Amino acid sequence: MFYTIVPLEYIFEGEEESEESESKKQKNDDIEIKREGVSLMVQSSDAGHYKITRLISTNPNDYLKPEWQPGVEIV
Amino acid sequence: MGDMEENLNIHDNSAPIGAGEPSGPETPDGAETENPSEQPFEQPVRQSPRKQRLLLSNLKSLGQLNTPSPQESSIHTMIIVGQIEGHIVLPGKNKTTKYEHIIPQLVAIEQNQNIRGLLIILNTVGGDVEAGLAIAEMIESLSKPSVSLVLGGGHSIGVPIAVATDYSFIAETATMTIHPLRLNGLLIGVPQTFEYLDKMQDRIIKFVASHSEVTEEKFKELMFRTGDLVRDIGSVLIGKEAVNCGLINEMGGIHHALKKLDELIELSAEARKRGLQ
Numbered sequence A: 001m002f003y004t005i006v007p008l009e010y011i012f013e014g015e016e017e018s019e020e021s022e023s024k025k026q027k028n029d030d031i032e033i034k035r036e037g038v039s040l041m042v043q044s045s046d047a048g049h050y051k052i053t054r055l056i057s058t059n060p061n062d063y064l065k066p067e068w069q070p071g072v073e074i075v
Numbered sequence B: 001m002g003d004m005e006e007n008l009n010i011h012d013n014s015a016p017i018g019a020g021e022p023s024g025p026e027t028p029d030g031a032e033t034e035n036p037s038e039q040p041f042e043q044p045v046r047q048s049p050r051k052q053r054l055l056l057s058n059l060k061s062l063g064q065l066n067t068p069s070p071q072e073s074s075i076h077t078m079i080i081v082g083q084i085e086g087h088i089v090l091p092g093k094n095k096t097t098k099y100e101h102i103i104p105q106l107v108a109i110e111q112n113q114n115i116r117g118l119l120i121i122l123n124t125v126g127g128d129v130e131a132g133l134a135i136a137e138m139i140e141s142l143s144k145p146s147v148s149l150v151l152g153g154g155h156s157i158g159v160p161i162a163v164a165t166d167y168s169f170i171a172e173t174a175t176m177t178i179h180p181l182r183l184n185g186l187l188i189g190v191p192q193t194f195e196y197l198d199k200m201q202d203r204i205i206k207f208v209a210s211h212s213e214v215t216e217e218k219f220k221e222l223m224f225r226t227g228d229l230v231r232d233i234g235s236v237l238i239g240k241e242a243v244n245c246g247l248i249n250e251m252g253g254i255h256h257a258l259k260k261l262d263e264l265i266e267l268s269a270e271a272r273k274r275g276l277q
Helices: A019-028 A060-064 B002-010 B048-061 B099-111 B129-140 B158-163 B191-211 B216-223 B240-244 B254-276
Strands: A002-004 A031-035 A038-044 A050-056 B075-085 B096-098 B117-128 B146-154 B167-170 B175-178 B235-238
Touching: A002 B129, A031 A050, A060 B075, B075 B099, B075 B129, B075 B158, B075 B254, B096 B099, B096 B117, B099 B129, B117 B129, B117 B158, B117 B254, B129 B158, B129 B191, B146 B158, B146 B254, B158 B167, B158 B175, B158 B191, B167 B254, B175 B216, B191 B216, B216 B235, B235 B240
Parallel strands: B075 B096, B075 B117, B117 B146, B146 B167, B146 B175
Antiparallel strands: A002 B117, A031 A038, A038 A050, B175 B235
């Protein structure tokens, strides 16, 4: 059950698309990895390389780390 | 091994900042050894840096040692953003807050003795009722002081989360939308459906009323008000209005929120001390 100001048709817009575009989309989907006990949402770019899109941590100091800034590439 | 222990001690919480400098006269760069791969320095045993890194990362994930950052923060922060995601994974374009991230973090905050307070920052459009109430109940039942700050928007199911903390703030320009709950998907057209909906809505109303100054009647009035929303019934509270109706404690920003949290931390520390005596 949803309690939100965003219309439901907007939230689920584009859900029923062809499988082809779905698999294409999945390639660009964020995946979650753990580094030093902290979750990072990353996108795989080149082989073995990941681009950080989001940092999931409650420690505000983690967000100051230059190596964990969004957009930074990690191996 | 002895050398390693000495290096680890530098990052121990009990050691004051800067205490690492005089502790290792034979390793002048001892304070920078937390990144052995970047700063290779001669070790008597070859595998030592790797072992040390392993040990450090183990201890870090347990929250026992300081991270390489200069100082561990005693206040942790949680950002509730976008849609609060429940049992259904929302399509990729939705920015979401997931309870499988939030709930374990709250458990860790409750357990980690170095964390003394929690700051919740909200900019959410609402989302799943169960997940939202789960997060609100978790925040409410924390033994550590908590303060929330509504920035931008704290709409729908964001309202119970905002009031779940010990003290709440709202930015002057931030808004909170209060509107009725709606059923979605396939439903059976029987009178019980309405009763069910009413029960679900009551969960939210009761939680908000018991954790803020707003009364159940007033909250319902805000929920069913007409003429405030363009396509809907309900009401939009902007900054001071949320404070005036008793929903939020005070208007303010990050500075006010952190100052209040520090006060609450001090009060709880005093209370604990008194309890021990």
